Amino acid sequence: MSARSKGARAIAGDIAAGRVSAVDVCREALDHIERVNPSLNAFNLVSSDRALERAANVDRLRASGVPLGPLAGVPLAVKDNMCVRGMRTTASSRILDTFVPPYDATTIVKLEEAGAVIVGKTNCDEFAMGSSNENSAYGPVRNPWASERTPGGSSGGSAAAVAAACVPLALGSDTGGSIRQPASFCGVTGLKPTYGRVSRYGLLAFASSLDQIGPITRNVGDAALALSVLAGPDPMDSTASREAVPDFMAALDGNVRGIRIGVPRAFVSEGVDASVLSAFDASLDVLRAAGATLVDIDLPYAKYAIPVYYLVCTAEASSNLARYDGVKYGYRSPEATRGLKAMYEKSRDEGFGPEVKRRIMLGTYVLSAGYYDAFYLKAQQVRTLLKQDYDRAFQSVDLVVMPTSPTPPFKLGEKTDDPLQMYLADIFTVSVNLVGLPGISVPCGFVDAPRAGGTDRLPIGLQFVGRMFDETTVLRVADAFERNTGWSRETPEV
Amino acid sequence: LTIADVERIAALAHLELTPDEKQVFTKQLADILSYAEQLQAIDTTGVAAMAHVNAHEAERDDQLRPCLPVEDALRNAPDGAPEAGLFRVPRVIG
Numbered sequence: 001m002s003a004r005s006k007g008a009r010a011i012a013g014d015i016a017a018g019r020v021s022a023v024d025v026c027r028e029a030l031d032h033i034e035r036v037n038p039s040l041n042a043f044n045l046v047s048s049d050r051a052l053e054r055a056a057n058v059d060r061l062r063a064s065g066v067p068l069g070p071l072a073g074v075p076l077a078v079k080d081n082m083c084v085r086g087m088r089t090t091a092s093s094r095i096l097d098t099f100v101p102p103y104d105a106t107t108i109v110k111l112e113e114a115g116a117v118i119v120g121k122t123n124c125d126e127f128a129m130g131s132s133n134e135n136s137a138y139g140p141v142r143n144p145w146a147s148e149r150t151p152g153g154s155s156g157g158s159a160a161a162v163a164a165a166c167v168p169l170a171l172g173s174d175t176g177g178s179i180r181q182p183a184s185f186c187g188v189t190g191l192k193p194t195y196g197r198v199s200r201y202g203l204l205a206f207a208s209s210l211d212q213i214g215p216i217t218r219n220v221g222d223a224a225l226a227l228s229v230l231a232g233p234d235p236m237d238s239t240a241s242r243e244a245v246p247d248f249m250a251a252l253d254g255n256v257r258g259i260r261i262g263v264p265r266a267f268v269s270e271g272v273d274a275s276v277l278s279a280f281d282a283s284l285d286v287l288r289a290a291g292a293t294l295v296d297i298d299l300p301y302a303k304y305a306i307p308v309y310y311l312v313c314t315a316e317a318s319s320n321l322a323r324y325d326g327v328k329y330g331y332r333s334p335e336a337t338r339g340l341k342a343m344y345e346k347s348r349d350e351g352f353g354p355e356v357k358r359r360i361m362l363g364t365y366v367l368s369a370g371y372y373d374a375f376y377l378k379a380q381q382v383r384t385l386l387k388q389d390y391d392r393a394f395q396s397v398d399l400v401v402m403p404t405s406p407t408p409p410f411k412l413g414e415k416t417d418d419p420l421q422m423y424l425a426d427i428f429t430v431s432v433n434l435v436g437l438p439g440i441s442v443p444c445g446f447v448d449a450p451r452a453g454g455t456d457r458l459p460i461g462l463q464f465v466g467r468m469f470d471e472t473t474v475l476r477v478a479d480a481f482e483r484n485t486g487w488s489r490e491t492p493e494v
Numbered sequence: 495l496t497i498a499d500v501e502r503i504a505a506l507a508h509l510e511l512t513p514d515e516k517q518v519f520t521k522q523l524a525d526i527l528s529y530a531e532q533l534q535a536i537d538t539t540g541v542a543a544m545a546h547v548n549a550h551e552a553e554r555d556d557q558l559r560p561c562l563p564v565e566d567a568l569r570n571a572p573d574g575a576p577e578a579g580l581f582r583v584p585r586v587i588g
Contacts (some may be wrong), residue, residue, distance in 0.1 A: 098570070099570055100569070100570060102562055102566035102567065102569060102570075103562065103566075195547050195548070196547075196548060209545060209546045209547070235554070238552040238553075238554065239548055239552060241548075301536075304532065304533060304536065306529075307529060307530040307532060307533050308533065310526065310530065311530055311533075318507060322508070325508065326572055327571070327572075327581050327583055328567075328570070328571060328581060329570035329571060329572075330570070330572070331572070332572035332573065336584060337584065338584070339584050339585055339586065340583050340584050340585070340586045341508070342510070342584075343583065343584045344508040345508050345509060345510035346510050348507075348508055348509050348510075349509050349510045349511060349512070349515075352509075354515075354518075357509060357511070357515070357519075358519060358522060358523070360507050360509065361500070361503050361504065361507060361509070361519055361523060362523055362526060362527075364503050364506050364507040365499075365503050365523065365527075368503065368506060374534070375527075375530065375533075377543055378533050378534070378536075378538060379530075379533060380543035380544050380545055381536075381538035381541040381542070381543050381544075382533055382536055382538065382541075383543075383544045384541050384542055384543065384544040385536070385538070385541060387544060387547070419522055419525075419526065420522075420525050420526055420529055423526070435547060436547030436548075468547075
């Protein structure tokens, strides 16, 4: 079995035991990326020389008997909206086409200290705004399972890179589902930690009250290990929590007996594809058979999560993206000769893509005088009601289970003309960010879809949502689900 | 939502939109806002607004600590003046 098809823990174990060198693992990953990336477009940048250097360093450390970090030699792909010092970071936007960060994100420092080897930066929706990876200045990523379909978004490149076995571990960011939905679409595991569990320092901000960084992996155990490395307070991010970080790996004992799982049946009935509903129901049977207790719950305000989310996130985005003005970094229009204000306006119009402009416009509108109360304030009030829904549910259950996405991966171009239709695809993920809860998507089935000259197998994802800072229960149940099914072991032919 | 509204918002957002963009955004933003209108039907009397889920104490001591060197901060500037330690911008006053 080649290293490429293994998970992060298995690879780190092989390297630590001397069964394979970090350089060989790295070279194999780079060769595979070179082979598949022209068709997938999952990477904005491949950092071969730096990666081989770092891998050689891991081998040197091992040879000299220095204890290795838990991810030593594990190839890592980083979503292109996180800063890596000296490595071009674009957020898939023209406005940052030439930006080379002068510092590392905290997540990068931690993963590299643990020995992970960055092989490149992954394609994403521009500034993480999108659900299909089609809003990238560098073109869409293709789904490794079905090349005419989207890998989901916004961390589409990271999910596709893991699914296509380019890397066993990738970083994504999740503001309204951007880790979980592409994980679902690509048949891999994606974890959005509790808001504040992981430092956001060095993440290019989209909506600061919602953004959270997390791992995309091939199995739940690797996600637990990655979270152990990523979690913890950070003097550079005041929202990074000082909450104690438990041993996430210790929870993975396969035992879900006595765990109460809430099923929001009314919420999960409308507008959900039949294939998703059938995989969801089959998954509930698996959980029941494993010893969990399923309980019907009601989340009456969850159906309002989409309007609340798109009012809150665009308001925050309009403020966060004001920094891209052609002065300190990034694109400045060559036609900008008519004074400062004209320079701002022209650079921003030419530098930002359509979805980013649409969100800046919407956010500016809902924050503007006369509309603030009716839209922004109202959305924040309903956000409170949504939190009360989950608080009430968590009085009687330990976990909530839902589909990750109402549909299997949709076709490239299917929703690009109608932004509202694209937004509606986020129905099951956005409420989790609004309330700050931890959530994970794991593979839970496939559905066949015809295409010209054959059939595509489209992955379907299952989402678990836990209490604040209770990633332990989320990971425990997701891991038990994985043990009782074979979905995570399925890989596409690329 | 009218084109004039879109022009007013674009000016607030420092975006110089093309005539085509103004047309498209007028329709799309109107669609999205009309969808968001459904929130108006919810009774939120006495409900507190939630801007953030963070519950913990986020304050820290205001201590001096190292920051980015000026030359590093200027390295990405489209028109930097590193010798003067400045970002250069087009003329601001007439």
